[in-house]
Amino acid sequence: MSTAPARPRPTTDRRQRILDAAGPVFGEHGYERASVDAIARAAQVSKPTIYSHFGSKEQLFQVWVGAVARQVSDDAVRAVHGLDVSPKKWRAALVTAATDLVEAWHTDCAASLARTINAEVGRDPQIYAVVREAAHDPVIEALAGRLAMLGNAGLLRVPDPVLAAKQLIALSRAELDDISEFGTKPTSAPVVRRVVKAGVETFLRAYEA
Template identity: 80%
Template sequence: MSTAPARPRLVTDRRQRILDAAGPVFAEHGYERSSVDAIAKAAQVSKPTIYSHFGGKEQLFRIWVGEVARQTTEDAVRAVQAIDVTPKKWRASLVGATTDLVVAWHTECAASLARIANAEVGRDPEIFTVLRESAHDPVIEALAGRLAMLGNAGHLTVPDPVLAAKQLIALARTELDDISEFGTKPAPVTVVRRVVKVGVETFLLAYAA
């Protein structure tokens, strides 16, 4: 019986195993001191297998950064997309979704990623692009869409939803750069909730209809 149909699954599983193994290596040693040998050993694959899937350590690192960035924000993006636009719930829903988003960006996992990415972005500016496309842009797109819906419902006055989304996030994180040392340390959830609530209230002073 032919086993050909199972090959794509096998390839996908092996690729994910390499990414899963690369994470702890990069997190512990940083990019420069992490070796393809160490990642191959952790993933229980050969070095040629890693080169076959990723082309080399640099591309593997970029893909790993993008995957972790997506994982840290995917739940928050879903929360943003579910913001309730009904008259009685939209304010609390906006605060809750923005809080979920900011909490996701200040966990231990997110802080570890920020430390590694910040250290490497000077060497490889493409890392900034990866982070923007994997985490920042999807969040802005989702949030802008919901803010536009709140505007259409008459709750907000939003002439530029994308700008409004960026301003909301900036206000919600105003104090957290100091508290988290620019995202490189996790921020306590209780502190995040307080900061976000104040930021959303400030945002609504400007945008509430």
């Protein structure tokens, strides 16, 4: 793709390279143990370059958090929007949507993010706002919207769609930390689908019209 001989990809957007490299490092080691040195090495960039682009380790971290949160959010919202509310398919679609939504948090990056948030929210509460705005609220909103549709269609009884959305997610995840051992063990898609399904079924028993 490039004709430049010596240096590998001098034209590639350095900013992005740094972010891509930061992901695994932050994810595996957490904020504190992740050294700017390691990120610079992984990005094949010198440390000052990182500082000129992001200002500080903290800011680099926040940008990364925002980026991953947005990506997770996109995946999750897409999953919700794929929820078919037609009378014939909505039950299966609900399981599928919940599964996809849960799996959006099971990317390597996203799992790292989830763990890291908990770790760092004490130090920097602002991070909570970032993730909430970028990832959490939009998903709840989208899911609440679909549940409201199902309510309007007389398929569910949903007096408080936002609460219902939160509960649906909570039920879908109820067994997940157990089987994935807090995200440290990989979990196969069929297993995830099965435990999510159990949660959705409980949800349906509670909310079905």
